[in-house]
Amino acid sequence: MNLAAGWLFVFCAFFITLEVLARNFFGFSTKSTTELSGYMLAIGIAWGLAHALAERIHVRIDVLVNKLPAGMRYYLHAVALALLLVLAVAMAYGAWYITSESLDFRAADMSGLRTPLAIPQGLWGAGIFVFAALCAVMLLEVLVMLVRGRGGEVERMLGSRTYEDEAREVLEALGAEERRA
Numbered sequence: 001m002n003l004a005a006g007w008l009f010v011f012c013a014f015f016i017t018l019e020v021l022a023r024n025f026f027g028f029s030t031k032s033t034t035e036l037s038g039y040m041l042a043i044g045i046a047w048g049l050a051h052a053l054a055e056r057i058h059v060r061i062d063v064l065v066n067k068l069p070a071g072m073r074y075y076l077h078a079v080a081l082a083l084l085l086v087l088a089v090a091m092a093y094g095a096w097y098i099t100s101e102s103l104d105f106r107a108a109d110m111s112g113l114r115t116p117l118a119i120p121q122g123l124w125g126a127g128i129f130v131f132a133a134l135c136a137v138m139l140l141e142v143l144v145m146l147v148r149g150r151g152g153e154v155e156r157m158l159g160s161r162t163y164e165d166e167a168r169e170v171l172e173a174l175g176a177e178e179r180r181a
Contacts, residue, residue: 001047001048001050001051001127001130002047002048002050002051004047005043005044005045005046005047005048005051005127006044006048008040008041008043008044008047009040009041009044011040012036012037012040012041012044015033015036015037015040016033016037019033031111031112032111032112032113035109035111035113035115036113039115039120039123039124042120042124043120043123043124043127045127046123046124046125046126046127046128046131047123047126047127047130048127049088049127049128049130049131050127050130050131050133050134053084053131053134053135053138054134054138056157056158056159056160056161056165057161060160062160065160066160070151070152070155071151073155073159074146074151074154074155075146077142077154077155077157077158077159078139078142078143078146078154078158080158081135081138081139081142081158082139084135085132085135085136085139088128088131088132088135089132089135091128091131091132092125092128092129092131092132095121095124095125095128095129096125096129098121098125099118099121099122099125102116102117102118102121103118138157138158141157142154142157142158145157
């Protein structure tokens, strides 16, 4: 899903660029760029949420958490994940509700494309549902780790990425890790 989200962003940028060039140089507009790019951005964001959680790349503000003792941090990570799960479930329910309502009323966009709204809403909702499911699975895994006294694994799974993590990722992307080994 994350790969598809990335390609959606690339396609969206390409589509917007073509629209701007067509307007400026040829006096032509598709009149659907705003609609389609909005759908692509919403779907792309939703489809990237699970990957961002799994890779610990969501924006975090954890200045205070990092100053707490390790044992306390493990439980705070679990609480944060539980709260994220509550939010994700609420969003998934909202996505399901709005999509089913659009299906019931055969709702379509008011643009020239007359896009059935259930299509982009359903794709958007699928990303949010996968995100909520991952939150639930990860929370279950974290709770098992805490019960078994494996807080260090919780920290590695949910803690902030360190500069070593970032450097390792860059080296892997460059293929430098393989040459050093």
